[in-house]
Amino acid sequence: MAYQTNRDAFLTKLEDAGKTQFIKYFRDNWDNITDKWVSYLRKDCIHLGNNTNNRIESGWGKLKLSLDRYTPLDEAIGKLYNFNTSLTTNVCEI
Numbered sequence: 001m002a003y004q005t006n007r008d009a010f011l012t013k014l015e016d017a018g019k020t021q022f023i024k025y026f027r028d029n030w031d032n033i034t035d036k037w038v039s040y041l042r043k044d045c046i047h048l049g050n051n052t053n054n055r056i057e058s059g060w061g062k063l064k065l066s067l068d069r070y071t072p073l074d075e076a077i078g079k080l081y082n083f084n085t086s087l088t089t090n091v092c093e094i
Contacts, residue, residue: 007031059083 004010014023030037063083067076 004013011023011026014026063079066079066083071079
């Protein structure tokens, strides 16, 4: 898939390639929340110069440090809940 400069060109390219399942997935899950992931729509979000997925990857690393395959299920659920809570309170809401 080649890089496309706008949404319509992207969807047209997908349609031409017969990717109807992906188009449905995109429309159902991503197209209605563009303010969360489209760069120009997030211009007012404070990112301190880091607008890549480095923070997400860092979060996964921190979660992996606190969980392993020997973590009891009840403890793992609590840690996942706390992790999710900290993520949602730190995300920029536009």
